[in-house]
Amino acid sequence: MDLGFRESVAVVVGGASGIGKAIAGAFAAEGARVATIDLRFPDAGQGGQFVADVTDYAAVRLAEAGVRAEFGRVDHLVFAAGIGSGKFGFPFWNLDPSDWDRVLRVNLIGAVNVAHAFAPGLAEQKRGTVLFLASVAGQIGSQTDPPYSASKAGLINFAQCAAKDLAPFGVRVNTLNPGMVQTPLNRSVWQAWADQQPPETWQDYDAWAGEKVSKIVPLGRWQTPDDLAAMAVFLASDRAANVTGQTINVDGGYVMHW
Secondary structure: OOOOOOOOEEEEEOOOOHHHHHHHHHHHHOOOEEEEEEOOOOOOOOOOEEEOOOOOHHHHHHHHHHHHHHHOOOOEEEEOOOOOOOOOOOOHHHOOHHHHHHHHHHHHHHHHHHHHHHHHHHHHHOOEEEEEEOOOHHHHOOOOOHHHHHHHHHHHHHHHHHHHHHHHHOEEEEEEEEOOEOOHHHHHHHHHHHOOOOOOOOOOHHHHHHHHHHHHOOOOOOEOHHHHHHHHHHHHOHHHOOOOOOEEEEOOOOOOOO
């Protein structure tokens, strides 16, 4: 299926690893030219790589200028950067208020910085798409990591604001929510849990994750980065021309709205 990305430019923030890397690969496979922005790159030296910390607005603006200088335009923007607190947050007072700062600054303010840097150019050309990678945790008040959940809830809301503001310019904005995906971030959630467990309740990662998936995912299986990437490129394509301001879950049925 040709989704019409040939010669278009896709920018994936957080595209060096995990779901972001899979999304970058999916755009490339569809014929798009892809630029990635991240803190660091394991395969440094390839074209189209721009180093920036999303919490640093000046650095993000420099990256945006670098993308436009190298590629000439931006058609699709994906924000896939994200971190957790690295701690098991149940109950929430197990955390310290200072545990919230970095998570909110990366997951929410980072997205705002990226949107501020790229939105004017998208609005000027009167065409384009923006996709924010959030999480089902932002919909259900997950107790596992309250700073992470709250940051993703804020991101979902900001995406709706951005969708309304950019709609008159022909720019669509959506949010993509992963469910249970085997990424380093997911494994860090297990590690934070495991560090607090007595021997009688401790489980290794595979047992812990397998039990969780079987209990909360109706389809009973993991989601993969490629599952998310497939939805990402669809939402960016003209086949989703009337989809904006929406929160799309790829979660095996974990979150259902009645």
